[in-house]
Amino acid sequence: MFLHGTSRINDAGHLEIGGCDVTDLKAEYGTPLYIMDEQLVRRRCREYMEAYKASGLGFQVAYASKALSIMAMVRLADEEGMSLDVVSDGELYTALQAGFPAERIHFHGNNKTSEEIEMAIDAKIGCFVADNLVELNLLQAIAARKEVTVNVLLRVTPGVEAHTHEYTATGQTDSKFGFDIGNGAAYEAVKVTNDKANLNLLGVHSHIGSQIFETEGFQLAVERVADFARTVKEGLDVEFKVVNLGGGFGIRYVEGDTPLQVSEYVKAITDAVKTYFTGIYSSLPEIWAEPGRSIVAEAGTTLYTVGTEKDIPGVRKYLAVDGGMTDNPRPALYQSKYEAMLANRANDPATEKVSIAGKCCESGDMLIWDVELPKAESGDLLAVASTGAYNYSMASNYNRIRRPAMVFVQNGQSDLVVRRESYQDIIVNDVVPERIAKQAVAK
Numbered sequence: 001m002f003l004h005g006t007s008r009i010n011d012a013g014h015l016e017i018g019g020c021d022v023t024d025l026k027a028e029y030g031t032p033l034y035i036m037d038e039q040l041v042r043r044r045c046r047e048y049m050e051a052y053k054a055s056g057l058g059f060q061v062a063y064a065s066k067a068l069s070i071m072a073m074v075r076l077a078d079e080e081g082m083s084l085d086v087v088s089d090g091e092l093y094t095a096l097q098a099g100f101p102a103e104r105i106h107f108h109g110n111n112k113t114s115e116e117i118e119m120a121i122d123a124k125i126g127c128f129v130a131d132n133l134v135e136l137n138l139l140q141a142i143a144a145r146k147e148v149t150v151n152v153l154l155r156v157t158p159g160v161e162a163h164t165h166e167y168t169a170t171g172q173t174d175s176k177f178g179f180d181i182g183n184g185a186a187y188e189a190v191k192v193t194n195d196k197a198n199l200n201l202l203g204v205h206s207h208i209g210s211q212i213f214e215t216e217g218f219q220l221a222v223e224r225v226a227d228f229a230r231t232v233k234e235g236l237d238v239e240f241k242v243v244n245l246g247g248g249f250g251i252r253y254v255e256g257d258t259p260l261q262v263s264e265y266v267k268a269i270t271d272a273v274k275t276y277f278t279g280i281y282s283s284l285p286e287i288w289a290e291p292g293r294s295i296v297a298e299a300g301t302t303l304y305t306v307g308t309e310k311d312i313p314g315v316r317k318y319l320a321v322d323g324g325m326t327d328n329p330r331p332a333l334y335q336s337k338y339e340a341m342l343a344n345r346a347n348d349p350a351t352e353k354v355s356i357a358g359k360c361c362e363s364g365d366m367l368i369w370d371v372e373l374p375k376a377e378s379g380d381l382l383a384v385a386s387t388g389a390y391n392y393s394m395a396s397n398y399n400r401i402r403r404p405a406m407v408f409v410q411n412g413q414s415d416l417v418v419r420r421e422s423y424q425d426i427i428v429n430d431v432v433p434e435r436i437a438k439q440a441v442a443k
Helices: 022-029 037-055 071-079 088-098 114-121 135-145 185-195 218-235 260-275 330-335 421-428 434-442
Strands: 016-017 031-036 057-062 083-086 105-107 127-130 150-157 199-205 242-244 286-289 301-314 316-321 340-342 352-357 365-374 381-385 404-410 413-418
Touching: 016 022, 016 127, 022 031, 022 301, 022 404, 031 037, 037 057, 037 071, 037 260, 037 286, 037 404, 057 316, 071 083, 071 088, 071 340, 071 413, 083 088, 083 242, 088 105, 088 114, 105 114, 114 135, 127 135, 127 218, 135 150, 135 199, 150 185, 185 199, 185 218, 199 218, 218 260, 260 286, 340 365, 365 381
Parallel strands: 031 404, 057 083, 057 286, 083 105, 105 127, 127 150, 150 199, 199 242, 242 286, 316 352
Antiparallel strands: 031 301, 301 316, 301 381, 340 381, 352 365, 404 413
């Protein structure tokens, strides 16, 4: 398993993250356990901030909180000077409860409800990223009723198909997101927004997908957005003060993944902005970005305890752990691949190939197919790397399994940031109607 950030093998032959021996973390917090390397998270935040600052352009870097939306992470993003991207009332509520400055919050989503819009307007967030005409009309109606003006970016699809999983590609024409540039929908959206008295059009937003390892797709998206900006300027005399180019920067999950350095992605994008936007306006637009996965994914490690095994001679050996698709649904959803190690026997040589199964009553609950490990025994600790993004965020209570705890670790200190769910948490929203309760008593 590749060791990210502060991860290392200590003198006891155990995996250590942020100066904390994972066997000690297991003893204190139990398993499954999400472990976040705080130093690596902060380093990634600073790499983005420094790279955009070096471009000389005006900018905002918004942490895409859907990757990991918890109060501690939101507070950390604020400490690092970032803005924040939310996509639901729950993410907005988390941000507000964490004390994140509302003026630096951007609200995304292709189907915002009137309740969400009202909540965001009342909180005085910085910007809505509008996705369709229905939303624009709803935004105008609510803003007018409240006698306020709200800032808007229009999400556009530039017709760029990034090299990524089909479920995480968003910039192509056939997408549920945004106004298409190619068929004229985006141009019409600019006209509509510009005509609405309570909407202040800041500019456009373009996001072409996730887990992207090259810069060509981003550069092509910039070129097409710039062409669109020129058309809008010439046809409507509207200028975009802000161009948000989204996120999607790749990370290393397994050997063969080849992400670029943060500075390489950013330089390619900002250079393209300087090339394609020069001459359209008297000054270049402000550039916004929305990294999420690339900030938190590699900083996350999930720790499991090995339980049972099943050896099918000549076919496969299954090794079961005390978690699975409830804490990491990505392999089932996206066929995502991960690397792993026996964290309490990190120096032992690999002697067999096994497949890591989860504990759910579901044949598709597999975390890793075919990984080389030392011969594992019940009670050993299995660490899976790069689980900081979209693992806790997408976790579920399938089979009524309790969601794990999460700790931030740094300089030998561990801090609980998400407690393990209790049995009471599992049933807290359940209601037994009186008529059913009476029938049960009668029997």
